Amino acid sequence: MSRQRSMRRWAFVAVGAAIMGGAGTYQFVWSSLSAAVGTRISASPTALGTVFTLFVITQTLVQLPAGSVRDRYGPRKLLVAAAALMTAGYVGLGVAPTLPVAYASYAIGGVGAGIAYTVAVNTPVKWFDEYRGLATGIVSMAYGGVSFVVIPLVRGSIDAAFTRTLLVLGVAVGIVSLLAAGLLRDPESVSGSAVGVDSGAEPAEAAADAGDAADSKDLAEDVSDADDADSSVSPAASDDPTDAVGWRTAARTWQFWVFYGVLVVVNGVGLMLIGQSVGFATGLGLSASAATTVASSIALADGAGLLVLAGLSDRLGEERTAGASLVLCGLTLAGAVASGTRGHASLFVAFVAAAAFFRSPVFAIFPSLVGRYYGEARSSENYAAIYTAKVPGGVFGGTVTGALIATLGWSMAFYVGAVLVVGAGLAAFALRPVGT
Numbered sequence: 001m002s003r004q005r006s007m008r009r010w011a012f013v014a015v016g017a018a019i020m021g022g023a024g025t026y027q028f029v030w031s032s033l034s035a036a037v038g039t040r041i042s043a044s045p046t047a048l049g050t051v052f053t054l055f056v057i058t059q060t061l062v063q064l065p066a067g068s069v070r071d072r073y074g075p076r077k078l079l080v081a082a083a084a085l086m087t088a089g090y091v092g093l094g095v096a097p098t099l100p101v102a103y104a105s106y107a108i109g110g111v112g113a114g115i116a117y118t119v120a121v122n123t124p125v126k127w128f129d130e131y132r133g134l135a136t137g138i139v140s141m142a143y144g145g146v147s148f149v150v151i152p153l154v155r156g157s158i159d160a161a162f163t164r165t166l167l168v169l170g171v172a173v174g175i176v177s178l179l180a181a182g183l184l185r186d187p188e189s190v191s192g193s194a195v196g197v198d199s200g201a202e203p204a205e206a207a208a209d210a211g212d213a214a215d216s217k218d219l220a221e222d223v224s225d226a227d228d229a230d231s232s233v234s235p236a237a238s239d240d241p242t243d244a245v246g247w248r249t250a251a252r253t254w255q256f257w258v259f260y261g262v263l264v265v266v267n268g269v270g271l272m273l274i275g276q277s278v279g280f281a282t283g284l285g286l287s288a289s290a291a292t293t294v295a296s297s298i299a300l301a302d303g304a305g306l307l308v309l310a311g312l313s314d315r316l317g318e319e320r321t322a323g324a325s326l327v328l329c330g331l332t333l334a335g336a337v338a339s340g341t342r343g344h345a346s347l348f349v350a351f352v353a354a355a356a357f358f359r360s361p362v363f364a365i366f367p368s369l370v371g372r373y374y375g376e377a378r379s380s381e382n383y384a385a386i387y388t389a390k391v392p393g394g395v396f397g398g399t400v401t402g403a404l405i406a407t408l409g410w411s412m413a414f415y416v417g418a419v420l421v422v423g424a425g426l427a428a429f430a431l432r433p434v435g436t
Contacts, residue, residue, distance in 0.1 A: 009127040009135075012184060016123040016139040019079070019180045021146025022086065022173035023116035026055060026109055028147035028299070029154055029169070033093075036158045043099050051106050053394070058110035060390045063118040064247070067384030071377060075119045075184045082119070083177035085112025090170030094163040116177055117143070118387075119184070121363075122380040125371040126186050133318060136364040137310025141303040143363075148299055244375020247385035253434050255373055256386065258427050259366060263389035264396070265424040266326070269417040270359055271397025273333070274298055276405070276414075277352055281340065283410045290345040297353035305357035310364035318372075319431045322365045326425030329358035334418040337411050359421070362428070373433050 034048045043051075070078055089109015096102040120142075124135035150169075157165045250256045277298060281291040305325070313321035336351035370386060371379035404413035 009187075012123055012127055013135045013138055015180050015184050016120040017142035018146075018176050019082075019116050019184075020120040020139050021142040022176045023082075023113040023120065024143035024145075025147050025150055025169065025173060026059070026086070026089070026106070026113040028144050029151055030055070032151050032155045033158060033166075036162055037093065037096075037102060040162060041096060041099055041102055043102070047099055049398075051102055053398070054103055054107040055110035055113075056394045057391060058107045059114035059117070060388055060394075062111045062114040063384035063387050064381065065384075066115045067118045067122070067380035067382070068246075070119055070122065070186075070380040074186050075123070076181050078115050078119055079177045079181035079184065082112040082115040083174040083181065085109060086116065086177065087170040087174030088112075090166045090173070094166030094170070112177075118380055118384050121367050122371075122383060123184065123186075125367050125379045125383075126376055131314055132368045133313035133321075133365060134307075134311035136368055137307045137361070140310070140360075140364040141306040144299055145303045148303070244377035244379075245382075246378055247382050250370075250374045250382050251385070253373075255431055255434060258431055259370065259386045260389045262322075262326070262362065262424040262428055263366070263386060264393045265420045266359060266362055267390045267393025268396030268400070269329075269333070269421050270356075271394060272401045272414070272417050273352065273355060273359070275397060276401060280410050280414065281345075281348065284340045284348075285343070286340065286345045286348060290349055294349050294352050297349055298356045301353040301356040302360045305360040306364050309358070309361035313361065313365050313368075318365045318369050319428060322362050322369075322431070323425045323427075323429035325358045325361045326428055327422050328425075329355050330418045330420075330422030330425060332358060333421060334415060337414045337418070341411055369431065 030052055034052070037043065037051070038045070038048050066078055086109050089105050089107075089112060092105030092108065093102055096105055120139050121136065124132055124139055128135045154165060154169065277294050278291045281294055282288075309321055309325050332351045332354035336348055336355060339347035339351055366386070367379065367383045370383045374382045401413060401417075404416060408416070
C-alpha cells in the first residue's frame with residue numbers, strides 16, 4: 001500500500017469520527033435537553049420518554065435502506081441528506097410550540113443521525129484490512145466521546161437561551177456532515193469504481209444487482225459445504241463485489257442470528273446500565289456523589305472500551321475479543337450488584353465502569369466481522385440489518401427492565417442482565433466465517 005493511500009484512509013477515519021460525534025449528540029445530549037423541553041411545551045416525563053423512543057426507532061430503522069444506498073452509490077448524497085435532517089431536527093425542537101412538533105422534529109433528526117451513523121461506522125470496514133478494529137474503535141468512540149465535550153456547553157446555556165442553543169447545535173452538526181460529504185470517499189477496490197464519486201456510482205450499482213442475483217446460490221453452497229474447507233469459499237474471501245451477499249441471504253445463516261441476538265442483549269443491558277445505574281445507586285442507599293460519579297464513569301468507560309479492546313482485537317482475534325469482553329461485562333455487572341448491596345460505593349462505581357468498558361467493543365468489532373463474513377461491498381447494508389436489534393434491545397432496556405425492577409427488585413433485575421450478557425459472550429465465541 002502506498003504511503004499516500006495509507007495516510008488518506010486514516011484521514012477518512014478522522015472524518016468518520018467527526019460524523020459519528022455529531023450523530024451521537026442526539027442520543028447523549030438528550031438527557032440535558034429533556035427537562036428544558038418539558039418545561040417549554042408542558043410535557044410529562046412519559047411524553048418526553050416517547051420523544052426519545054421515536055428517535056431510537058427512526059435512527060435504527062433508517063440504517064438498512066441507508067446502508068444499501070451507501071454500498072451502491074457511496075457516502076456523498078447520504079451525508080448531505082443527513083446534514084439537512086439533523087439540522088432540521090434540532091431547529092424544529094428549538095422552536096417547537098407543541099408536543100407533536102417535538103415528536104416530529106426529534107424523529108426527523110433521528111433519521112439524519114441514523115444515516116450518519118451507518119456511513120461513519122462502515123467507513124473503516126471499506127478502507128482497512130489490517131488495523132480494522134482500531135480504526136472502527138476510533139470512529140465508534142466518537143459517538144459518545146464528542147458529547148462528553150458538548151454536554152457541559154449545552155447544560156450551561158439551555159435554560160437561558162433554549163432556542164439559540166439548539167439552533168447552534170443543529171447548524172454545527174449540519175456543517176460537519178456537509179464538510180464530510182465533500183471529503184469522504186469509498187475505495188476503488190470495493191466496487192471497481194470510485195463509488196464515493198456520484199458519477200462513478202453506476203458500476204457499483206450494477207455489481208450490487210449482480211450480487212443479488214448470485215448471492216443466494218453462492219451462499220447456499222457455502223453453507224451446505226461448510227464441513228469441507230476445500231470446497232467452500234466465504235463471500236468475503238474475494239474482492240469482487242459480486243461475491244458479496246445482501247442481508248436477505250445473510251439472514252439465512254446462523255451467524256447472522258448470533259450477531260442479532262448478541263446485539264439485542266448488548267443494547268438492552270446497555271440501556272439498563274445507562275438509564276438505571278443512577279437509580280440503582282440511589283435505591284441501594286449509596287451517596288449522591290456515588291450516583292453522580294457512576295453516570296460520568298459509564299460515558300468515559302464506554303468510549304475507552306471501544307478504543308482499547310477494539311484495537312486489541314486486531315491482535316487477539318475479533319471473535320475471541322468480543323466473546324471475552326462480554327463475559328467480563330456480565331461478571332463485572334454482577335460484581336457491581338454484589339458490592340452495591342453491601343454498601344461499597346467505590347467498588348460499585350468501579351464495577352459499573354468496568355461493565356461499560358467491556359460492553360462497548362462489540363459495536364466496533366461486529367461491523368468488521370460482518371464485512372469479513374458477508375463481503376465488504378455490502379457491509380453497510382448487512383450491518384444495518386443486524387443493527388435493527390437496537391429496537392427490541394430498547395424495549396428490553398426500557399419497558400422490560402422497568403417490569404423486572406418492579407417485580408424482582410433492583411438487585412435481581414441487574415443479575416438477570418448480567419446472566420444475559422454472559423450468555424451473549426458465550427454465543428460470540430461460537431462465531432466463525434460462513435463456509436468454514
